[in-house]
Amino acid sequence: MYGKVMSACLHGVDGKLVEVEVDLSNGLPHMSIVGLPDSAIKESMERVRAAIKNCGFQFPLQRITVNLAPADIRKEGAAFDLAIAVGILQTSGQLQLERSEGTIILGELALDGSVRPVPGVLSMLATARENGILRAIVPSPNAREASLVTGMELGSIDHIADLKAGTDSLFRCSRSLSASAAGSDTMYAPRQGDNFSDVYGQLHAKRALMICAAGMHNILLLGPPGTGKTMLAKRLPSILPDMSEQEALDVTKIYSASGKFADRSSLIQERPFRMPHHTISAAGLVGGGTIPKPGEISLAHRGVLFLDELPEFSRAVLEVLRQPLEDRHVTIGRARAVYRFPAHFILASSMNPCPCGYYGSESASHPCTCSPLKIEHYRAKISGPLLDRIDLQIEVPRIDYGQIIESLPQLSSEAMKEQVDKARQIQLDRYRDTGIMFNGELYGKLLRTHCNLMPEAEAMLRKSFEVLGLSVRAYDRILKIARTIADLEGSQQLNASHLAEALQYRCLDKKTPV
Known part of the structure; x- marks a missing residue:
């Protein structure tokens, strides 16, 4: 069985789109990640396994291969955790997400299934928009930052169990956030006292x-x-x-x-x-x-x-x-x-x-x-x-002293x-x-x-x-x-x-x- 979801990583300060491909096949239970992952990504196998089990899903007892494409670009960080988990759950038939092929998914997983924020969301979503991907699922702490990228439909998530209700519910909850951010004043207050x-x-x-x-x-x-x-x-x-x-x-x-x-x-x-x-x-x-x-x-x-x-x-x-x-x-x-x-x-x-x-x-x-x-x-x-x-x-x-005391x-x-x-x-x-x-x-x-x-x-x-x-x-x-x-x-x-x-x-x- 084969499945695919979209995610992204940072390349310098710019975003780089990555396809997270998941293959489930018969054999001894084993999970491997290929595609030049760094240590944080290799360790995501254990985070994903624990998060899936602790949220009421079944972790597949099969041979699981996760490929991060393109394979010749070095990937780093924990932003792929949520995408890998969604790919495994969709491929094993435990989860069905609407329009997942046109949605970019970002987030780090805790062992209990909660979703943690990741750096670089602004750059990654800007790249996704430039490539025609106009839907995104991001951790709730990153939602305000993500809303700064105009023209995208955003879904925010706190826990992987929230996906059981489907992605449409996530996007409905986030529309008010996007609307309020679009009309808000994005100016920081100027520094005070330095004159x-x-x-x-x-x-x-x-x-x-x-x-x-x-x-x-x-x-x-x-x-x-x-x-x-x-x-x-x-x-x-x-x-x-x-x-x-x-x-x-x-x-x-x-x-x-x-x-x-x-x-x-x-x-x-x-x-x-x-x-x-x-x-x-x-x-x-x-x-x-x-x-x-x-x-x-x-x-x-x-x-x-x-x-x-x-x-x-x-x-x-x-x-x-x-x-x-x-x-x-x-x-x-x-x-x-x-x-x-x-x-x-x-x-x-x-x-x-x-x-x-x-x-x-x-x-x-x-x-x-x-x-x-x-x-x-x-x-x-x-x-x-x-x-x-x-x-x-x-x-x-x-x-001189006169310049100090003159009025x-x-x-x-x-x-x-x-x-x-x-x-x-x-x-x-x-x-x-x-x-x-x-x-x-x-x-x-x-x-x-x-x-x-x-x-x-x-x-x-x-x-x-x-x-x-x-x-x-x-x-x-x-x-x-x-x-x-x-x-x-x-x-x-x-x-x-x-x-x-x-x-x-x-x-x-x-x-x-x-």
């Missing part, structure tokens, strides 16, 4: 961060301890443009696949902000493992990856950022598969000017104690190619975001139908088309290129910054003032006077 008005002074750094947010540029904050570098970077999400529906769906899929999706009832609408510790490994940053999982740079997709005290990170770890910063994705190869993770993020970082932190801002109480050689070695921890990929390199100086109003996140949103709308209109959304994504012909300099600006850039010894990559990034500055001012032309401001944000391109 640029809390930061005294530092108007130069705030201006740079506003440019960073408007064009999605990478930024490095350089300055002595206690000047507010970390405080400024943590407030960057408060001025970032709101995510589009597609961006929110992409971010939510990553968090769902990685098991970090805490609120399953709504899409993630707040741009991610990730701040890993400097002891993180390369695999923790870009992703990895026997079956690779997303790393910090993928969890920061469409948001901010903040590396505090950049030189304290291992140089080998920092160097793995070079390819994702250019390609906007990470490719991890394994013997049986190649995994691709999205990694379109803003790299925000901070560092001291020297090991003691006080070079260039010496005072009687805090003199710099570092030799020129120590300063050179400290800064050499960050390679030239990586610095080239950081658009904005900003000095954050110490502020002048500080520049707030609300005022900054208003300017960022205007600049973003200009970019959306300009790049319509080009496949990009921000100036930071400009490349090749598009860069030349939209970043034409006025004659005086061209002459200024030519001289700066020779004096500072800029690379071609730095040249391109200066043009992108100038384009964003012009957008913030509502200007179509790139004139000398826009370029001059862009050039001053490359402080590390100047030779260090040590």
